Amino acid sequence: MAAPRISFEFFPPKTLDASFRLWETTRMLAPLRPDFVSVTYGAGGTTRQLTHEAVTTIGREFGLNVAAHLTCVDASRAETLAIADSYARAGVREIVALRGDPPKGQGRFSARADGFAHSLELISALKENGQFTLRVGAYPERHPEAGDDDADIAWLKRKFEAGADSAITQFFFEAETFLRFRDKAEKAGIDAAKILPGIIPIENWEGIRRFAQATGAAVPAWMDEAFTKAARDGHEQLLATAICTELCDALMEEGVPALHFYTLNRAHMTRDVCYALGVTPQVALQKVA
Template identity: 70%
Template sequence: MAAPRISFEFFPPQTLDASFRLWETVQTLAPLKPSFVSVTYGAGGTTRKLTHDAVTTIGANFGLNVAAHLTCVEATRDETLDIARTYAEAGVTEIVALRGDAPKGTERFTAHEDGFASSVELIEALAGTGNFTLRVGAYPEAHPDAADMAANVAWLKRKIDAGASSAITQFFFEAETFFRFRDACAAAGIDAPIIPGILPVISWAGARRFAERCGTSIPQWLDDAFTAAVRDGREELLATAVATELCDDLLRGGVEDLHFYTLNRPHLTRDICFALGIVPEVSLQNVA
């Protein structure tokens, strides 16, 4: 079984300590030769400049293909497209186009009166520039705002038809969840690559809150296992084993790409990659 293509998600730092953590993360994972890395965009555009700075710095200093997240939240159409233009001018060729989360303190997304009303409108406008390869988000389980899974799949098809070339899923805990979604997408006529998103569990308490907020199912067996592992001081060991097994199941099911949500904590993601046979490339000249 061939090693998969991999990619990583980072988020922009908002403090000095977080800056050190981001650069440690990039330095640790860059030798694994990801096909691309992405940098997130804070709710309400709160990290707009930080995201831009992180994207351009990572691209310039580490030679990685960087995809910048871009959302519709709290910005006019012109402001959003201006941001896209600055990315194009900086040599960025990939964007992860998203509707975006509601700003802090609000429960639901509300479009700016002069802004893009949805991710589909954003994708159409970005595709029209001809400057970018566009990736989008996908939910293998029902999006909190979707009526059901069929609506979820139909909305993803609209995004692909609008100009996106691939999708990255929200995280999930069982391979069968992804396979059901992949089959439903294929039945709906979606032929663009769908990349599964993997969340290495840095903290089970944090992962559980995140899952509940975004509608990710939590299997009882997993909750029981992590509860026991936390009690016994084996949380990281279990996290590595669970994520590695999930990735292995996906690869055996025909998946060729894996996208890791690193949370800017690189070592668990690195160890999972090592367990999958993905190791840094070593030049023979360096060991001669």
């Protein structure tokens, strides 16, 4: 079985310590030659400038293909497209176009009168702009705002019709979750090869479990029990690496060619899983001063 194509997600640092951790994470993972790396955008646009700085620095210093997250939150259409233009001028050619999460304290997304109402409008405008490869979000388990189990598939199809080139899913814990979603997408006329499964290496189970509950990802009972026992025996990292590797193996055996890792700006487990999947380091990409 051939090694998969890979990509990574980072988030922009807010402190000096976090900046060093992102730098070290990128330095360790860059030699694996990902198809692209993405940099997230904080809720309510709170990391807008930090995201721009992280995107441009990673691209310049490591020679990686960087995809910048861009959302519809708390900005006019003109402001949002100006941000996109600034990325294009910096040599960025990929954008992850999302509606975005509302600012803290706001229960639901509320579009500005002069802003994009939802991700479809943003995707269409960026497609018309013609400067970017466009990636979008997808939900293998029901989005908290979806009306029924078919709504996420229908919305994803509209994203592709609006101009999306590929989609990255929310993370999940069992291969069947993604495979069922992929099959439904194919039946709806979506090219399943354009859907990248989002994989989250579990560095801290309690934190990831809370994150999953907040985003609507189902937490399997067997996994909760396994991590409880592993914590007692001091084998959490060993278990986490094995679970993540087995999940990726199961997807690859079903013909999934590419995997997108949510690194949480921590490199070791992502790197170890990639090694186990046959993804080997190539020439280091960091520039020499």
